[in-house]
Structures are given as structure tokens and as C-alpha cells.
Amino acid sequence: MHGLVNRAVQTFVCHTYGAERWATIAGAAGLDVPDFEAMLVYEDRHTHAVLDALRRELNRDLNDILEDLGTYLVSHPEVARLRRLLRFSGVTYLEFLHSLDDLPVRARLAVSDLHLPDLVLREHATGEFSLTVGPGIPGFGSVMMGILRAMADDYGALAFLEYHGRSQCRDVISIRLVDVSHAEGRQFELGTPAG
Amino acid sequence: MTGDPTLNAVLHAFCPMHVQIDGTGHITGCGDTLQKCRPGQDLRGQRFLEVFELSRPRKVMSMAALLDRAGSRLHMQFRAPPCTSMIGVAVPMPDGGALVNLSPGISVIDAVRDYALTGTDFAVTDLTVEMLFLVEANAAAMEASRHLNLRLQGAKIAAEEQAFTDTLTGLKNRRALDHVMARLSSAETAFALMHLDLDFFKAVNDTLGHAAGDHVLQQVARRMVQETRDRDTVARVGGDEFVLILNDIDDRRRLAAVARRLIDRLEEPIPFAGEACRVSASIGIALSSQRPDGQIEKLMDDADAALYAAKSAGRADFRFCERRGDPSFHDDLSAANDRREPASRGSQLRPR
Structure with a gap:
């Protein structure tokens, strides 16, 4: 790993x-x-x-712990870097969701030997999505749950997420996007402050 | 010039940093991102060449000159700070004006910071945001690698130090001594090698125990370091055996004084748990000048033989190695036999 x-x-x-x-x-x-x-x-x-x-x-249940880990990775001030890198994926939460399929490629561009599980987003109806998380990292689906939740807050979107469990080594998460601009969200500028 | 709303929509979506210029060189319209780079001033109505200074491929001072450069790469920068550099290309328009598309080019990293640009400020197909992602991701990965390298380097230095250090006394060990000897064998400078063996140490160990023995070794080591200079080497090469390398000395009188002083210092009682531990030392001395053939490794044998001679003569004493044909053979004897010479006499060695 x-x-x-x-x-x-x-x-x-x-x-x-x-x-x-x-x-x-x-x-x-x-x-x-x-x-x-x-x-x-x-x-x-x-x-x-x-x-x-x-x-x-x-x-505690490992899935719960890993979901906290996902939230931590995006929202804790000590690891602000990952949140910034994720925000490069899209201007809105919807764009962010649609760019999730590219996330493993983005990760590999940054660190060539970092292989994240495949991510496949499907839109079933307007605002209704499912994300399938492929095998490779145990519990990565739960981590993604935390990341998706925290990123929704970051963008100021209101989304309901549900973990549908694991089948054939794949985790499925359902996402219902209720409001893309529910709250203010956090500012994101492309440039990092000097120094 | 572009009253056409369709063309305007295209320009705003595809080229958020475009400038429309009329035949007199005045800006009639521009993309939102370019306008964002000049907050508080409307670019429309200003003369293009007063906003930008076109420097390469050559100075462009007029509208006609700008149209002359149509289709080729232009380098320019804002005249007012922040003077961000831009690259661009101009296309002539039917009304005698021009359409210029701009980009900060390689200055984009400064530009996004200076103007607080966001993802919406770039065309959807523009790869700038992906490039910025890469720049930031690589910086993070490089930093992590740098941290790893620093830690590995620290661990390497610590491991090397440990590998060359006698853990009980903190002196150099035999391996370190081998390195020093190897270095000296290729150097031209003269040095002396002292092989020092503690006397009566076994008695301390036997009567007061190993803890006392260890304490004595530590104190003895400390005193030897105090009696030598920074550039000298003190190594523990066996249980109660030490080797000292004294650099840049070829004078037997000085060496005799050092050896005498060392023995005197080591004979001072060492208190331990209410007891006074008493040891002494025998020293054999060999000089690198005695091996003009460069056989430095033989010097150890020379010093060893001299140590044996000192031990045989009754311990708590020092002897120089005597080799047949040594020019100073007789001086050696007198120096060596000059037993209770005061420590300071003839000695230029400064204890640290």
C-alpha cells in the first residue's frame, strides 16, 4: 500500500x-x-x-471510522492541501461529481505510483447519482463517503449520501444532490498565497 | 466592430481574455477575465497600446504596426502594475481594427494569485486549471520527498556515527581508526601513533565490579580527550586498549612529554561509589617518519612492539619504537628514559 x-x-x-x-x-x-x-x-x-x-x-465500526477519515482529509486545516487539489476538479459540486471518474488519473499525475480504485459515476435522474468504487484499497468506499460529504459542505451544496454496501469487491454510494448552492461554501482561488 | 451578439457570446465563452480594438486603436470590448486583471478601471475606451507595452518580437508603437504582426506571436505586458506578462495573437477585423486573444502564458501562476482568478475565469477547454493542479500536486509530492530525503540523510549520519563510535566511551572505534589510518597513509604529513594499554585495570574490574570498570573506562577516555587536541584521534580498540594518533608531530621530546602527561593524568584516582579506583597506563609510540617506505600499516606493529617493551620494563611507562638504523636512535633512549619530565616542558600541545 x-x-x-x-x-x-x-x-x-x-x-x-x-x-x-x-x-x-x-x-x-x-x-x-x-x-x-x-x-x-x-x-x-x-x-x-x-x-x-x-x-x-x-x-467502532471500521466503515464509520473510515468515513471520518475521509471527512478529516478534506476539512482538517492540517491537510488543507488535498482539499485544494480536489477543488481543482470543478467549479461547482456538480462538476466535481462529474470529474470523479478522472480522480485516479489526477492522483497518478501527482504521484505516479499512487493507484486509487476506479470510480464510476452514473446519473440516474436529475440530481440522482450512484458512485461505484472499484477494488484496490480496503474501505476506500467509506473514505469516499466522508470525502463526498465534506466536499459538499466545501462547495456549499446540499447532498444526501447513502452507502449501499459492498458487492463483488465494489462499494456503491448513492448521491442525491438537493441544492447546489445551499450555503455559501468555502472560497477557492487557483493561486496559493505567496509564501 | 462586433455588434454581432453570437460572435460576442462565442468570444466570451471561448476567449475570456480577448480584446476587441477599433481602427483607431481603442478598446471596444474585452473578455471578463482580462477585465478582472484591471480592477477599478474600465478597459473599454482606452487605447490598447497605452494599456499594454508590446516588446517582442519588436516594439509595436502603432495600430498599423500591430496589424503588420497579425497572426504571429506577440509578447506584451501591462504598463501599470502588476505588470503581468502576456502572450497573444492579433487577427485583423474588416473595420480596420483587430481582435487580440491573450494569455498570461508561463506567468499564469503569478497571475492567478495577483488577480485571485478562479476556475470560472478560464475557458472550459483551457488546460490552465489542470496545469495549476499539476504544479500544486507536484510541489506537494516534492515536499514529501524532500522530507523523506532529509530524514534518511539524518538517519544515515546517525548510523555512520554509531558505526564509528565506541558506545561505552564515545571515542572512535577500531573501524573509525582504520579509516583515519587509511586517510593518513595517503597524506604527506607526519604523525605519531601511541598504543596505550591500561595497567591494573583488571584489578578494578575484579574487586569493584564491571560497573566500576565501565566508569573507569569512561573517565580515562575523557581524560585522554582532554589531553589531546581536536585534530588528534583517540580510539578504543579493545577492552582497555587505546590508540591515539597525534597529527603533525615528529618531535620525540614533545611526544615524550605528552606520554608522560597522559600517564600522570590516568594515574589520578577515579572516585566510584565511595572508592578510589587507581589505574595507570603503558604506552608504545611509533612515528610515521620511521616508515619512510609509506608502510603505514606496519606502524601499528611498531607501536605494539614499543608497548610490549614498556610493559616489560615495569609498566606505567612509555617507550618509543626503536628501529635499526634510525638516525635518532640514541636521542630516543634519552628521551624515553627522561622519565619524570614536567608535563609542560618542551610541549607545544594545547589540551582542549
Whole structure:
């Protein structure tokens, strides 16, 4: 598993539950070094062990934890970078949804060995979508739930999301876009402030 | 010029940074994004060449000159700050005017920041936003890589230091000594090699225990470092065996003084858990000048032989290596036998 994925789990736990909690989880997962490097690739078993230890330590459903992780990745000030990169995908939440299919390509342009699961968005009726999340990263569907929810807030859109579970290694999420400009949303300028 | 509403709609959707100029060189219309670059002033009605300075391929000072350059790449910049550079191309219009399409080109990164541009400010088919995504994503990836490199470099330095350090005393270890010797063998400078072996150390270890022994080794190491200079090397090469390399010294009197001072310092009692540990040292000294054939590795044997001689002579003493045919053979004897020479006499060595 790419270090960026493992690192995301680590920073999420550290910022949300504290560094000590992370040390406990890393210990329970049997990590030799309790620190993932974002730009290295690790064996998948480490990721599985960490997620398992995380679920036990927090005593919560893993899908719920991973959804929080998705929300964290977009909304926590410490990781503002990902939110910015996602906002490049479209000017409105609707455009963002329609660009989700390109997300793995975008990720690979940024980090050539980062392979995200395939994403397929289907529009069933006006404002009614389903997103199919392909295999590759365990629990990525739940992470996407959190990301989609947080990005709706970011764009100021009102959307209802529902996780439809997993079949044949694919997660399906239904999205009902009620109002594209429900709230103000956060400002997004293409340029980053100097310095 | 473009009263045609269809053409206007096309221009605004496809070219949000276009400028329409009439036959007199005045701006009659422009795209929203270009107007956004000049907040607080209406571009319409201004003379195009007073808003922009056209610099390349050559200065363009008139409308006729601009039309002359039609179809080719133009370089220009705003005359008023921020003086963003632009590239553009002009197309003549039937009314004698021109349509110019502009782009910040490579200055786009500054432009989006200076003018707070957003995704809606670019044509849908314009790849600028994708390019900006790449710039930012690559910057993030580069930064992560840089952090990784810094951490790896830190770990490498730490590992190397550990590999070359005796963990008990903090002195250099045998491996480090080998490196120093290898470096010296290719250098031209003279140096002396002292092989130092503690006397009565086993007694400390046996009567007061290993903790006392370790403490004595640490104190002894500290004193040896204090009695030598920064550029000298002190290494622990065995249990109670040390090697000192003293650089740029070929003078036996000075070396004798150093050896004497070292032994005196090491003989000072070392307090440990209410006891006073007493050790001494025997030293064998060899000079690089004794091996003019450049066989530096033999110097260790020379110093070893001299140490053996010092031990045989009753310990707590030092001996120079004596090689047959040494020009200063007899001086050595007198220096070596000059036993209780005051530490300061003839010594230019400054303890650190």
C-alpha cells in the first residue's frame, strides 16, 4: 500500500485521537517503526494490521471510522492541501461529481505510483447519482463517503449520501444532490498565497 | 466592430481574455477575465497600446504596426502594475481594427494569485486549471520527498556515527581508526601513533565490579580527550586498549612529554561509589617518519612492539619504537628514559 494511504491513517489518528493513541495502535499492529513515510510503498499487510488495530482500539465500526477519515482529509486545516487539489476538479459540486471518474488519473499525475480504485459515476435522474468504487484499497468506499460529504459542505451544496454496501469487491454510494448552492461554501482561488 | 451578439457570446465563452480594438486603436470590448486583471478601471475606451507595452518580437508603437504582426506571436505586458506578462495573437477585423486573444502564458501562476482568478475565469477547454493542479500536486509530492530525503540523510549520519563510535566511551572505534589510518597513509604529513594499554585495570574490574570498570573506562577516555587536541584521534580498540594518533608531530621530546602527561593524568584516582579506583597506563609510540617506505600499516606493529617493551620494563611507562638504523636512535633512549619530565616542558600541545 502506498505510504500516502498509510500516512493518511496515521495523521488522522494523531490529529483526532492524539499521538499516544496512535502509538498504541501502531504497537498493536506490530509496526517496527510507528511512523509511515508518505513517499515509500509498504506491504499491504501493514495497512490491514493498522486498520484492524484501529477498529479494536476505538471499538467502532471500521466503515464509520473510515468515513471520518475521509471527512478529516478534506476539512482538517492540517491537510488543507488535498482539499485544494480536489477543488481543482470543478467549479461547482456538480462538476466535481462529474470529474470523479478522472480522480485516479489526477492522483497518478501527482504521484505516479499512487493507484486509487476506479470510480464510476452514473446519473440516474436529475440530481440522482450512484458512485461505484472499484477494488484496490480496503474501505476506500467509506473514505469516499466522508470525502463526498465534506466536499459538499466545501462547495456549499446540499447532498444526501447513502452507502449501499459492498458487492463483488465494489462499494456503491448513492448521491442525491438537493441544492447546489445551499450555503455559501468555502472560497477557492487557483493561486496559493505567496509564501 | 462586433455588434454581432453570437460572435460576442462565442468570444466570451471561448476567449475570456480577448480584446476587441477599433481602427483607431481603442478598446471596444474585452473578455471578463482580462477585465478582472484591471480592477477599478474600465478597459473599454482606452487605447490598447497605452494599456499594454508590446516588446517582442519588436516594439509595436502603432495600430498599423500591430496589424503588420497579425497572426504571429506577440509578447506584451501591462504598463501599470502588476505588470503581468502576456502572450497573444492579433487577427485583423474588416473595420480596420483587430481582435487580440491573450494569455498570461508561463506567468499564469503569478497571475492567478495577483488577480485571485478562479476556475470560472478560464475557458472550459483551457488546460490552465489542470496545469495549476499539476504544479500544486507536484510541489506537494516534492515536499514529501524532500522530507523523506532529509530524514534518511539524518538517519544515515546517525548510523555512520554509531558505526564509528565506541558506545561505552564515545571515542572512535577500531573501524573509525582504520579509516583515519587509511586517510593518513595517503597524506604527506607526519604523525605519531601511541598504543596505550591500561595497567591494573583488571584489578578494578575484579574487586569493584564491571560497573566500576565501565566508569573507569569512561573517565580515562575523557581524560585522554582532554589531553589531546581536536585534530588528534583517540580510539578504543579493545577492552582497555587505546590508540591515539597525534597529527603533525615528529618531535620525540614533545611526544615524550605528552606520554608522560597522559600517564600522570590516568594515574589520578577515579572516585566510584565511595572508592578510589587507581589505574595507570603503558604506552608504545611509533612515528610515521620511521616508515619512510609509506608502510603505514606496519606502524601499528611498531607501536605494539614499543608497548610490549614498556610493559616489560615495569609498566606505567612509555617507550618509543626503536628501529635499526634510525638516525635518532640514541636521542630516543634519552628521551624515553627522561622519565619524570614536567608535563609542560618542551610541549607545544594545547589540551582542549
